[in-house]
Amino acid sequence: MQVTEKQNEGLKRAYAITVTADELDAKVNEKLTEAQPEIEMKGFRKGKVPMALLKKQFGERLLGESMQEAIDGAMNEHFEQTGDRPAAQPEVKMTNEEWKAGDDVHVEMSYEALPDVPDLDYSQIEVGKMTVKADDAAVDDALKSLAENAQDFEDRAEGEAAQDGDQVVIDFVGKIDGEAFEGGAAEDYPLTLGSNSFIPGFEEQLTGVKAGDEKAVEVKFPEEYGAENLAGKDAVFDVTVKAVKAPKAAEVDDELAKKYGAEDLESLKGQIRERLEAEYAGAARQVMKRNLLDKLDEMVSFELPPSLVEAEAKQIAHQLYHDEHPDDHGHDHGEIEPTDEHKKLAERRVRLGLLLAELGQKAEIEVTDAEMTQAIMNQARQYPGQERAFFDFVRQNPQMQQQMRAPIFEDKVIDHIAEQATVTETEVTKEELEKAVEQLDEE
Template sequence: MQVNETLNEGLKRGYTISFTAAELDAKVNEKLIEAQPTIEMKGFRKGKVPMAMLKKQFGPRVLGEAMQETVDGAIAKHFETSGDRPASQPDVKMTNDDWKEGDDIEIAMTYERLPDVPEVDFRSIKIERLVTTVADAEVDEALGNLAKSANNFEDRKKGAKAKSGDQVVINFLGKVDGEAFDGGAAEDYPLVLGSNSFIPGFEDQLVGVKVGDDIEVKVAFPAEYGAANLAGKDAVFECKINAVKEPKPAEINDELAKQFGAEDLAALKGQISERLGAEYTGAARGVTKRKLMDAL
């Protein structure tokens, strides 16, 4: 085996590692000798098959395994000898792409080594440890956000127009080229305007509708739409507005807590405080780690 350095710039390293065909052949023979006592072949007793026949029968199969073990062993020996610690998996490839059995082998290996860490007297380093606490106001803010996410919807006043964020309850029938299509119809469907749960442009055209309105919504299915028969097609949806409802944040009480898997409101507050505390502790640990790295 021969190792030659090809790159040494900063932390970047490059080497070529070459093996003679004889070295590889010796590895193949070694593996065949190791397996010989267990091999049976017609006309020979177990363990008595001649090496020449073993090599002819199993040599090509063993060759790849021997080559991999030889390369892996050479790389491991290089790192042991050089003391380098690669920052990531080294890039290893054969340089002779037209290699065939009987040729010498040469591989090229490049990597970036981890820098040497100097001896440090840690007793001289002082780092301020950050202690975090979760304020009641922060828990209340998080509760408010949960209440908003668990909105209830209540009917708007008679004649009120739908706004973005409202829920409209609709009957709709979708048609392409004047023909209804599968999955394009529903009754009393609750749709939150601005949720983007329908195809682009659909919900925008329902802003401003009132209960009792009949409206045609004209849209185009995206070219990448999941149903191939609708992808890129223009469509018209005949919509009947049955209700227009405005969002009302859920009340912050035991019922809200149960929606989020807590036994009661006190338990939910405890869970929120614990989660916020874990987030703050993680952030404080990150700041402390950065200060330590700067000090080093």
């Protein structure tokens, strides 16, 4: 086997690989010899089939397998000897397309090598980290929000009309062509106007009703309605309004605390304070992480694989296009040409991605099975009722697993660097933190 260098410019590499016919023949014979003891053939005892007959019967099939193994072996040996790590799957193609049995195999392999990433002295990095305490005003605002979410309803004054957001207690009977239909009736049903929990157009017609009113509500079932016998049909609901109630926020007291699983109001306040400060800490970490990445970006400079930069620039351009055109859900918008700004951002992302990958590898940082399971479970909660299906989907999809593993790995590398860097904490207000987070989105 012979490997000849064809190109070595920057990170671009190309090599010609020749596997001789004799080498292929030897591999085929090796496979046949290994399998011979287990082969049975009519007219021969097990393990006694002549090699010549085996080669005639199975040689052609084994030739392709041997060819692939020989090429893979040559590639692996090349990477071990050179220390090159390809940035993507190498491109491999046969150059003697009219190859036939008995000919040598000529293959060309080309790839972009990953660059050498310099070592860094983390102790030279200085970065600030914001800290925010949850003050009483923030806790009170959160309590007010909880009270509104736990709202009750109280009867409006006699003769007062229902408004959007009110609760009306109603009896109703739904009819199609004058005939009541199954599932279209209820008594003492509490309906919050504006909740969009009924058929489109139903709630709007009850705005302005008063306790004691009777009203015929005319609606049309949606075409895609779940019950086929009702889909697209016109219906009339005979409604009797039994009560009109206005929303009333719950009192901020021990009873409210118990509704949210706390022992008393002080305990609930403590839980809120912890949750707020955890949110602040998460936001502050994102600001610190961006600043740390900026520092790292300033400290290193090395050649980048052009294919990775190009792919990342196209991905950025594509994502920004859909961010700017949220109604365009398809991918038939044609090629989106990356701008110089996209390419500059792509270079930063690729450079930092390669740097963090190298630093993480040297520090032997890994994402544990427990961390992956937790990440999958967290994301599965976005699909109520389908958590198990989502979990199974991720487990069977290596690409999806990699997408979820990458940010976990990156955060662990960032934490590893921050532990050795000089991190100065500064207490700031919530407003100052919010402004810093907004600036991240603008950059």
